Structure formats: C-alpha cells, structure tokens
Amino acid sequence: MKKLILTAVIFFTAQLFAETLPKGLKWETNNSDSVYASPNAKKGGTFRLYMKSFPMTLRTVGPDSNGSFRGFILDNYMGLTEIHPNSKKIIPSLATHWSYAKNNTTVYYKLDPSAKWSDGKPITADDYLFTLDFMRSKHIVAPWYNNNYTKEYDKIIKYDDYTIAIVGSKKRTPYELQLANGMTPFPKHAIKLDKNFVKNYNWKIIPNSGPYLISKVKKGKSVTFKRNKNWWAKDLRYVKNRYNVDKILVKVIRDDNVAFEHFRKGSIDIYGLTIPKDWHDKSKVKEVEKGYIQKLWFYTDSPLPTYGIWLNTDKPIFKDINVRKAFAHAMNIEKVNKTILRGDYERLHTSYTGNGKFTNTKLRAREFDLKKVDKYMKLAGWDKRGPDGIRLKKGQRMSIELLTGYSHHRDRITVVKEEAKKAGIELVLKEMDGATAFKSTLEKQHTAVWQGWSTSIIPGFWQGYHSDNAHKPQTNNISNTDNKKIDSLIMKYRNTFNWNTKQSLSRDILRAIYDEAVMIPTFKIDYYRVGFWRYMKFPKVPGTKLSRSTFEAFGERPWGTGGLFWIDKDIKKETLTAKKAGKSFKPVTLIDKSLRAKN
Amino acid sequence: MQLSPLALKQIKRFKSIKRGYYSFIAICVLVALTLIAELLINSRALFVSYEGNWYFPTYGSVISGKTFGLNYDYETNYRDLQEVLKKEGKGTVIMPLVPYNPLENDFREGIYPPSAPSSKEKHYLGTDSTGRDVVARLFYGFRIAIFFSLLLLVCNYTIGVSVGSAMGFLGGRFDMIMQRIIEIWSNIPFLYVVIIVASIITPNIFTLMGIMLFFGWMAMTWQMRTTTYKERSREYVMAAKSLGASRRRIIFNHILPNSIFIIVSFIPFSISGGIVALTSLDYLGFGLPAPTPSWGELLRQGTNNLEAGWIVSSVVVFMIIILVMVTFIGEAVREAFDPKKHTTYE
Numbered sequence: 046m047k048k049l050i051l052t053a054v055i056f057f058t059a060q061l062f063a064e065t066l067p068k069g070l071k072w073e074t075n076n077s078d079s080v081y082a083s084p085n086a087k088k089g090g091t092f093r094l095y096m097k098s099f100p101m102t103l104r105t106v107g108p109d110s111n112g113s114f115r116g117f118i119l120d121n122y123m124g125l126t127e128i129h130p131n132s133k134k135i136i137p138s139l140a141t142h143w144s145y146a147k148n149n150t151t152v153y154y155k156l157d158p159s160a161k162w163s164d165g166k167p168i169t170a171d172d173y174l175f176t177l178d179f180m181r182s183k184h185i186v187a188p189w190y191n192n193n194y195t196k197e198y199d200k201i202i203k204y205d206d207y208t209i210a211i212v213g214s215k216k217r218t219p220y221e222l223q224l225a226n227g228m229t230p231f232p233k234h235a236i237k238l239d240k241n242f243v244k245n246y247n248w249k250i251i252p253n254s255g256p257y258l259i260s261k262v263k264k265g266k267s268v269t270f271k272r273n274k275n276w277w278a279k280d281l282r283y284v285k286n287r288y289n290v291d292k293i294l295v296k297v298i299r300d301d302n303v304a305f306e307h308f309r310k311g312s313i314d315i316y317g318l319t320i321p322k323d324w325h326d327k328s329k330v331k332e333v334e335k336g337y338i339q340k341l342w343f344y345t346d347s348p349l350p351t352y353g354i355w356l357n358t359d360k361p362i363f364k365d366i367n368v369r370k371a372f373a374h375a376m377n378i379e380k381v382n383k384t385i386l387r388g389d390y391e392r393l394h395t396s397y398t399g400n401g402k403f404t405n406t407k408l409r410a411r412e413f414d415l416k417k418v419d420k421y422m423k424l425a426g427w428d429k430r431g432p433d434g435i436r437l438k439k440g441q442r443m444s445i446e447l448l449t450g451y452s453h454h455r456d457r458i459t460v461v462k463e464e465a466k467k468a469g470i471e472l473v474l475k476e477m478d479g480a481t482a483f484k485s486t487l488e489k490q491h492t493a494v495w496q497g498w499s500t501s502i503i504p505g506f507w508q509g510y511h512s513d514n515a516h517k518p519q520t521n522n523i524s525n526t527d528n529k530k531i532d533s534l535i536m537k538y539r540n541t542f543n544w545n546t547k548q549s550l551s552r553d554i555l556r557a558i559y560d561e562a563v564m565i566p567t568f569k570i571d572y573y574r575v576g577f578w579r580y581m582k583f584p585k586v587p588g589t590k591l592s593r594s595t596f597e598a599f600g601e602r603p604w605g606t607g608g609l610f611w612i613d614k615d616i617k618k619e620t621l622t623a624k625k626a627g628k629s630f631k632p633v634t635l636i637d638k639s640l641r642a643k644n
Numbered sequence: 645m646q647l648s649p650l651a652l653k654q655i656k657r658f659k660s661i662k663r664g665y666y667s668f669i670a671i672c673v674l675v676a677l678t679l680i681a682e683l684l685i686n687s688r689a690l691f692v693s694y695e696g697n698w699y700f701p702t703y704g705s706v707i708s709g710k711t712f713g714l715n716y717d718y719e720t721n722y723r724d725l726q727e728v729l730k731k732e733g734k735g736t737v738i739m740p741l742v743p744y745n746p747l748e749n750d751f752r753e754g755i756y757p758p759s760a761p762s763s764k765e766k767h768y769l770g771t772d773s774t775g776r777d778v779v780a781r782l783f784y785g786f787r788i789a790i791f792f793s794l795l796l797l798v799c800n801y802t803i804g805v806s807v808g809s810a811m812g813f814l815g816g817r818f819d820m821i822m823q824r825i826i827e828i829w830s831n832i833p834f835l836y837v838v839i840i841v842a843s844i845i846t847p848n849i850f851t852l853m854g855i856m857l858f859f860g861w862m863a864m865t866w867q868m869r870t871t872t873y874k875e876r877s878r879e880y881v882m883a884a885k886s887l888g889a890s891r892r893r894i895i896f897n898h899i900l901p902n903s904i905f906i907i908v909s910f911i912p913f914s915i916s917g918g919i920v921a922l923t924s925l926d927y928l929g930f931g932l933p934a935p936t937p938s939w940g941e942l943l944r945q946g947t948n949n950l951e952a953g954w955i956v957s958s959v960v961v962f963m964i965i966i967l968v969m970v971t972f973i974g975e976a977v978r979e980a981f982d983p984k985k986h987t988t989y990e
Contacts, residue, residue: 325756326951384751385774415716432705434719452929456774459935460749467718474934478843 066204070153072142078132082286082609083584088272090612092290092598093313095298099265102247106180106187117270117295120599120607121255122229125154125211127603129283130589131640133401133502135223136283136605139168139230139254143223149216149542150199152226156207161277162232162252170203173211175233177201184242197225218542221503227603230254254278256288256608257599267296270598288608293598309338311621314581314612315596318574321389328576336630337620339579344572344641346590348500351396354447354565359516359525360492362445369562371421372445372493373411375468378567380413381457386568393566395555397504399642405552408559410566418468427469436469444471449495450482458495488518489525495567496523506535506554524563531557571642579630580617583610590640657980664976667969674966678787685780687745689722694735742766744777746784746937751775758945758952770954772945776935778958784937786966788849793918796853796860800914801907803861808868809895813876819869826862834859842930849932856921867910871903878902905981912974916967923963939963 100114125140135143140154160168179185180194199212211226232252237245250259256279260271270293278284296313298304308316309332318324318340332338354376356363363369382390395408411417422428427436427443436443449458455476462472477485486494498509507513512527514520534557538550558564573594587595591604600607623630647655659665682702683690692699694712701707701722709716712725713734726737743766744750750771751757757775761768769778811819838855841847847855875881876899884898919939925931926940934941939959946956 380751384749385757387756415718419717430706430708430717434706434708455934459747459774462935463747463749467716469718475846476933477846481843 064202064204066153066208066210067146070144072144072153072155073135074142075129075134075136076282078129078134078136078283080282080285081131081584081586081589082284083611084286086286086289086582086584086611087613088289088291088611090290090614090617091292091294092596092610092612093294093296094315094596094598095296095304095307095313097297097299097301099297100268103250103259103262104243104246106185106190107243108186110187114268114295116601117268117599118253118259119229120602121253121257121270122231122602123160123254123278124229124603125156125227126223127283127605128502128591130591130604130606133590135220137281138278138603138605145219145222146210149218150214150222151210151212152219152222153210154208156209157277158207159277160254162235162254163258163273163276164232164235164252165275166232166234166252168230168232168254169206170209171206172230172233173201173209173228174203175236176228176230179231179236179238182238182242184238184240186243201228216542218544218547220544224502224603229602255599257293260292265297267294269294283605288599289611290598308576311337311578311624315575315577315594317594318576319570319572321387324389324574325387333576334629334632335624336632337579337624338576339633339635340574340576341587341595342572342574342634342636343588343592343595344638345588345592346571346640346642347399347592348397348502349393349399349569349571350497350499351398351566352393352497352568353396354493354495354567355486355491355524356493356563356565357489357491357523357525358527358563359489362443362492365425366562367421367425368427370411371418371425371427371468372470373562373565374414374417374421375465375470376461376565376567377413377464378410378461378565380464381460382568385456385460391569391571393569395559395566396498396564397500397551397555398566398569399571400500400502400504400551402548403504403551405555405559408555411562413464415468422469430469434466434469435471442471443469444473446473446475446492447495448475448477448482448485448491448493450477450479451495451497452476454495486523487520489516489523491523494523504551504554506531506551506558507539510554510558511535526558526561526563528557528561531561578617578620579633580613580620581610582613582616586639587635587637588640590642654980658976661976661979664972664974664979667972668976671966671969671973674786675790678783678790681783681787682740684740685742685744685746685777685783686740687722687743687748689725689737689739691738692722692725692735694729742768742777742779744780746776746780747935749775750777758949758955760952761954769958770952772942772955773949773952778942778955781937781942782939782958782962785939785942786962788932788936789919789922789939790915792849792853792922793915796856796918797911797914799853799857800860801864803857804864805868805900805907807861808865809872809899811865812869812872813891813895813899815873815876822865826865830859830862832859838925838930846933847931852922852925852931856918863914864907864910867906868903871906872899875899875902905983909974909978909981912970912977916970916974919963919967919970 096114098112100112101109103118104110105115105118123138125138126135126143127138128134129136139157139160141157142155144153146153156168156170158167162168177194177198180190183191197214199214202210202212204210211228213222213226217225235252248262256276257270257272259268261269272288272291298307304313305316305327307313309330318328328340333340356369356372358364378392382388382392392410394410395405398404419428422436427438429437431437431442447458458474462474465472482494485491486496508521510522510526510531512532514522515525515527531554534550534554538547538554541547541550573592575594575596577596581596583595588609589606592606593601596610597607677684686702688701690700690702692701692712699707706719709718709720712720714720714725722737722739723743726739729735729737757771758773759767759771759775761770767777769782771777772781807822811822841851841855845851881894881898884894922931923938923940923943926938927944929944931940932938942955942959946959949955
C-alpha cells in the first residue's frame with residue numbers, strides 16, 4: 046500500500062513538473078515531393094571503393110577523429126529531418142512532423158515511434174537529451190563540439206518519449222532553424238560517458254540509425270559495412286529502393302594511380318574522373334574502349350565552392366579601387382579554362398553560385414581586357430611602363446605577390462602570371478603548404494591570395510565582408526572589406542526572418558561586393574564525372590541536384606543523396622565472362638544535363 | 645704565370661685520359677653556352693629591321709608591340725612579327741635557334757599541352773603540361789643548376805677547408821670539440837629541415853643555398869683534418885715554424901697547396917652532388933619557386949604525365965649525360981692528381 050502511494054505521489058509530481066506542449070501548433074510534414082530512387086533497383090552484391098588512408102579511430106568525436114572516414118560513419122546516423130535533394134525542401138526522417146514557434150528559435154518535433162537503433166532498441170527523446178549532454182561533455186575531448194553545442198543550442202525539451210522541442214540560441218528563419226537545430230542523436234544505452242571514453246571507444250562499433258553498420262575491420266587494410274536488413278526506415282517514402290548493395294567494402298589504397306589500376310582490373314567498381322586530364326587522357330584505356338567501363342558526366346544544381354583571388358585592401362597597392370578593377374581585368378582566367386583545362390571548367394561569376402534565389406545571376410566576372418586595364422590603371426596613376434614592361438608609379442614597380450596553398454593549381458597560376466605581364470603586372474608566386482597559406486591569409490599577411498572557400502546552402506556574409514571583421518587577424522574577412530553600404534546590407538540580411546527579403550538582400554550584397562572589386566571569381570565546376578563498371582546501375586536520372594557522385598554509398602546528411610545505385614548480378618557475370626573471352630561491348634559515355642541550373 | 649713542373653705533369657696526365665678530358669671540354673663549352681643562352685633559346689628576336697631601323701631586342705628593355713605597328717602595348721611577340729613582316733615585306737626578323745623562352749606558354753587552337761616534339765613548331769623536344777618548350781626549360785634549368793652547384797661548392801669548400809685545416813693543425817681540445825659538434829650537426833635530418841622551411845617561406849635560390857650550405861660544409865672537414873694532421877708533422881712545416889711563420893701563413897701558404905689534390909679530386913663529385921640535390925628538392929616540390937625552370941620540376945611533370953614520354957625521357961637523358969660526364973672528369977682528375985704517381989717520399 047505504502048509503495049502504491051509513493052508511486053502515485055511520484056507520478057503526480059512528475060506530471061506537475063513535466064513540460065506541456067503549447068497549444069495551437071501547426072504541424073508540418075512533407076509526403077508530396079517526388080521520389081528519386083528507381084523502382085527497378087535490385088538488392089544484393091558488394092560495392093568496392095577505396096580510401097587513401099586507414100582511419101585512426103572509429104570514434105566520431107575526440108582526438109584523431111577528424112578524418113575523411115568519419116563521414117562514412119556519421120552518414121549512417123540519421124537526423125531529425127533531411128533535405129530533399131531535388132526540391133531542397135525539408136522532408137521527414139527520424140521526425141515525422143515538425144512545427145515552428147513564433148519566437149524564431151524553437152522547433153517542435155514529433156518523433157517516428159517506429160524508429161529503432163540497429164540493435165533493435167527504440168530511438169526516443171532521451172537519446173536527444175543525451176546527445177546534447179554528450180556533445181557538451183568534457184570527456185569527449187572535443188573543444189570545438191563542446192563550444193558549438195553550447196553556443197548554438199539553448200536546450201532540448203522533452204514532452205513525452207516521442208515529442209521534443211529544440212531551442213536554439215539564435216533567431217533564424219525556419220529553414221535555417223532546421224539546418225542549425227536539427228540534431229543527429231546517438232544511442233544513450235550504448236555509450237558510457239566517463240573519463241575513459243576516448244580510450245574505450247577507439248574501435249568500438251556503436252549501434253546506429255542508418256542503413257549500414259560496420260561489420261568487419263581489417264586494421265590498416267579495409268573496412269566492411271553491412272546492410273541492416275531489418276532497417277526501420279527501409280520503406281519510408283524517400284528511402285525506398287535506395288541503399289541496395291548488401292556490403293560496402295572500403296579498401297585502403299594510398300595512391301590514386303595505383304587505385305586506377307585496381308579499377309581497371311575490376312577490383313574496385315568506380316573511379317572519379319572530374320579532373321579534365323583524367324576524363325580525357327587517363328581514361329583512354331582498353332577497358333573503356335571495350336565497353337567494360339562506362340563514363341558518366343552529370344551536371345548538378347548545388348551550391349558551388351567559391352574559387353577566386355582575394356585582394357587585401359589593407360595593402361597600400363590595393364587601397365585604390367581602380368587598381369583592384371584593373372587587376373581583375375588583367376587575370377586571364379578565360380585562357381586557363383580554354384587551354385589547360387580544355388574548356389571543361391567555366392568562369393565563375395560570383396561567390397555563392399548555385400544557391401538558387403540567393404545567387405545574383407546578373408553579375409558577370411570582370412573579363413580579361415587590356416583596354417580596361419589601361420583605363421583603370423591610368424585613373425590610378427599607373428600608366429607608365431618600365432624597361433621590363435612592368436608598370437611604374439613614382440619609382441615603384443607593380444609587382445604583386447600572389448599567395449597560394451594550392452600546389453596542384455600551379456599550372457593554372459603560371460598561365461595567369463604570364464598573361465598578366467601583358468597588362469604590365471608582375472605576379473610573384475608565393476607557394477606554401479595548404480595549412481600555412483590559409484593561416485597566413487587569416488592573419489591578413491597576403492597581398493593577393495588564390496584560394497577556394499567551401500559554401501553553405503544559405504550564404505553567410507558577416508564573417509567574410511563585414512567591417513567588424515576587417516583589419517584584424519583570425520577572421521574570415523580576408524579582403525579587409527570595410528564599406529558602410531555593405532555593412533548595413535549585411536545587418537539587414539542577418540536580422541530579417543522573411544525568406545524572400547533575405548534572398549533579395551543576398552543578391553544586393555553580392556552586387557555591392559562586386560562593385561568593391563575585392564574578389565576575382567575564377568572557376569565553376571557544376572558537375573561530377575565518374576567512371577564505373579557497366580554492371581553498376583542507377584536511376585534514369587543518374588543523380589540528384591545535390592549529389593556529389595552517383596555512387597555515394599551513404600550520402601552526406603542532411604542531403605538525402607546516398608545509395609541510389611545498385612549492382613546487377615547478371616550483367617556483372619556477363620561482363621566478367623566477356624572480359625575473359627576478350628569480347629567487347631559498345632563503349633558508353635553518358636552526359637546528363639537534365640538537372641543543371643539555368644544561368 | 646709559370647706553372648710548376650709538377651702541375652704541368654698533372655695536366656699532361658689529365659689530358660691523356662681521353663674520356664675525362666673530352667668530357668671536361670664538353671662541359672666547359674656547355675657552361676659557356678649557357679652564358680649566352682638568351683641568344684640561342686629565346687622568344688626575343690636576335691635582330692629586327694623595321695622601316696629602316698635596326699633593333700637588337702635580346703638584352704635590352706621590352707619593346708612594345710606598337711613600335712612595330714602592332715596593336716598592343718605589351719612586349720612584341722617576335723614569332724608573330726616575323727610572320728607579319730614576311731607577309732608585308734616591311735622588314736626582317738631573325739629568331740634564335742629555339743624561338744621560345746622558358747616561361748611562356750605556347751597554346752595552339754585545338755591542341756592541349758603537353759604536345760609532342762615537332763621541328764615544324766620548333767618545339768624540338770615537345771612542350772610540357774602548360775605548353776612551355778622543353779628544350780628551353782632544360783637548358784635554362786641546367787644554367788641554374790650548374791651555377792647553383794658551383795657557388796655552393798665554393799661556399800662549402802671555403803668553410804669546410806678552413807675548419808678542417810684548423811682542426812688538423814691545432815689538434816687538441818679544439819679538434820675534439822669540433823669533432824663532436826660536427827657529429828651532432830650531421831645528424832640533423834636535412835630533408836625535414838628543408839620541408840619545414842619550404843612550408844613556412846617560399847625558398848629562393850639563396851635560402852636554398854643557405855640551407856644546403858648549413859648541412860653541406862661538414863663533408864670536407866674530415867678530409868682536410870686528416871690531411872693537415874699528416875702534413876703538419878712534415879719537415880717543411882717544421883722549417884716554416886722555426887722561421888717564425890704565423891699559423892695562418894703555415895696553413896694557407898704551406899699546408900694547403902700541398903693538400904690541394906684532395907680538394908681538386910673532390911670537386912667534380914661535389915658538383916654532381918649539388919645538381920642532384922637541387923633537382924631532387926625541385927622534384928619533391930621543396931625547391932625553387934614556380935615558374936623557375938628546373939630539372940626536378942620537369943622530372944615531376946614527366947612522371948605525372950607518363951603518356952607524354954618526351955618530357956621524362958629528355959630530362960632523364962640530359963641529366964644522365966651531364967652527370968656521367970662530370971663523373972668522368974672526376975675520375976680523370978683523381979687519376980691525374982694521384983700523389984703516388986708524383987710524390988717521392990724521403
């Protein structure tokens with residue numbers, strides 16, 4: 046009896062303190078976007094690919110975990126929601142429904158009650174609460190994560206086992222909230238968080254929520270993933286007919302040329318051919334000519350990394366906007382594209398290309414034009430030339446140091462350098478190791494830097510172009526842009542929660558940055574190219590707008606791009622027999638532009 | 645200058661070793677040619693006559709295209725000018741043997757570099773992966789490599805010989821301490837230091853020389869130490885000492901001339917060593933900054949573009965020829981200066 050009363054008391058107190066869901070929430074979901082996997086997909090087979098080094102640990106946080114292999118593990122943990130790789134809208138994943146609070150910081154989620162960890166235990170609200178503690182814990186020895194999860198998340202509220210709210214610490218638009226607040230839970234029951242965590246979990250395989258789980262680790266040699274046949278999500282609308290192969294074998298091959306020989310032999314199934322030389326020359330082998338290996342060139346429509354030359358406006362020579370404009374007109378990127386890149390790359394016109402309506406498609410990069418160089422140089426007083434053909438002003442030669450950490454772009458830069466001589470500009474190449482070059486730019490020691498910056502689905506301008514970050518080291522404003530108009534636009538952009546206004550402000554900011562002439566966009570590559578054995582099959586449209594390859598085994602989350610392909614056993618048998626007999630097929634090169642962005 | 649009978653004998657002996665002697669002449673001629681490389685391999689014309697005026701553009705300042713009635717301000721493209729003037733009959737242009745400089749990219753419509761050797765285009769050994777002429781890059785690369793290693797040799801030997809002789813002559817505590825210092829010093833891994841330095845600063849020819857000198861001077865010390873040790877106890881040194889000659893005078897005026905054969909016979913090998921060191925650093929990407937012409941960089945391009953066999957084969961063949969010739973000279977010198985042939989022991 047006593048026990049019963051006690052239980053009742055506990056029950057009621059718990060009810061008293063338990064949070065209640067606010068009334069009037071409008072729940073959203075998305076079951077109407079197109080399905081992009083193929084209904085013809087067949088299950089089975091082993092997909093073989095390579096990585097260049099063996100991971101130092103199987104942990105995804107803590108020391109030594111920041112390697113490329115971490116992606117393979119994390120891609121097998123699902124998030125609350127994902128992004129449809131073609132419509133780019135939010136689609137359900139671990140959460141079936143979501144709802145936004147009016148305060149622009151909170152998202153409510155209804156969790157899928159059928160969601161299970163790979164060991165069969167249900168995924169509940171407690172796992173999310175645990176994950177927040179886990180990521181903030183000192184025991185994982187990951188200061189960046191500690192800081193990030195403390196800074197970005199305010200708290201997680203549990204209403205019941207299958208309803209939660211995630212409260213972010215910054216105001217954002219709904220879409221950004223999904224990206225920022227959306228969380229990938231880890232299994233509470235399988236992780237013991239104490240001071241030995243880092244040591245104990247080096248090689249431990251933790252249950253996950255995704256399609257594949259590591260089944261075999263040969264240290265230094267390979268890692269095998271096995272498909273979870275009872276995976277809870279396998280029949281979800283956007284997941285069905287994806288993740289078809291039974292096993293994924295990732296071998297360690299330290300050299301790309303060696304890997305290519307493996308590929309020719311058929312011991313790995315695909316090989317990336319995006320680089321012009323690989324696509325045109327390297328792949329001229331008999332396996333391709335005989336049709337055992339086919340080639341695919343697929344255009345995407347995704348935010349593109351920004352390759353460019355950034356000018357440091359704090360250096361005296363680039364203080365003058367006319368010099369910056371003249372310099373831009375003296376960079377013969379078109380020639381590089383046309384000659385050593387074989388016309389395969391295009392000229393990039395602005396940063397944040399491929400971001401839909403955030404992109405200002407009206408901007409056109411300043412083209413190589415010696416007349417315009419003369420015009421702007423004259424305005425800046427650099428119209429005389431010395432005996433070596435380089436421009437002079439008050440005894441100073443126009444010799445500009447161009448820093449780069451991209452030794453693989455050396456060919457391109459030397460062409461630009463030779464062409465710049467025609468404009469009377471001497472470029473002095475300063476080549477450094479990648480990390481050192483990057484550090485040196487963050488410290489604003491460069492005059493001009495040849496670089497590439499990764500992108501995000503929603504542009505951020507404050508770090509790169511706001512005067513708050515100019516004239517001081519360790520910020521991303523590497524051009525030291527300090528312009529009142531740009532500042533006010535950026536602040537408006539940051540403080541608006543209206544999607545359309547935000548997009549139009551983004552276009553205005555890009556235009557204003559263009560007018561300042563602090564950055565010269567260089568290359569645009571809006572496609573991937575890949576060689577694959579002919580038994581590798583894929584949907585009619587071989588990828589999605591956000592795909593990085595048709596043969597993404599898992600696909601980076603939150604973009605649902607992975608596992609679209611399958612292996613056709615009959616064709617594999619046919620191919621291998623034909624290869625043995627020396628019989629050939631028709632060579633195939635597929636070029637697909639159906640999803641390419643129009644601009 | 646009167647050469648001593650011994651020196652004459654040594655030279656005669658050197659001349660009699662044919663392959664060494666001819667290699668020596670060949671290398672000298674090559675080095676001499678590199679000094680006038682601009683007249684042999686260059687994109688600037690040797691001579692232009694245009695509307696009655698004569699121009700010798702090779703060594704002067706840049707002549708803008710407008711001078712010759714072309715529509716641009718930058719440096720005249722003399723190859724095109726040659727074509728134009730031929731057609732219009734307004735003048736003549738005489739181009740060097742290979743009308744390309746080692747830095748310019750020669751792109752042609754529809755052909756992607758590297759392009760194969762062609763005497764019609766005057767790319768006698770083809771072009772590299774950015775369309776630069778391989779002959780030009782080889783030859784200018786050779787000029788840099790040979791003068792680099794000669795300068796390095798002088799610096800290395802100056803320090804190495806002085807320190808080595810001092811160790812041998814003074815002996816005792818100084819010798820002991822220097823020996824330990826050199827032992828420790830020579831255990832610093834050369835390549836790592838170069839890699840670290842190259843990742844922080846972009847090395848130029850002088851920093852590279854500095855680094856190599858930093859690790860290279862030790863080699864000569866051991867040789868000089870033992871020789872000086874030996875010579876020190878000879879009677880002529882005693883005689884000089886008893887006449888009151890200073891230490892410096894004894895070392896540089898008496899001992900050094902008598903141990904010169906050691907130095908001379910090491911020179912050719914040091915030269916080839918210097919060339920190989922610079923080439924391998926360039927090959928690894930820690931050498932001279934792009935786009936300086938260099939063998940190592942060509943070799944790297946060649947191995948990355950094995951399908952363009954002319955790049956790797958030209959540089960490998962040229963390098964083997966040079967290094968073999970240098971080794972022949974070394975052999976001959978060693979033979980000619982062999983003390984057993986000339987010295988009479990009391």
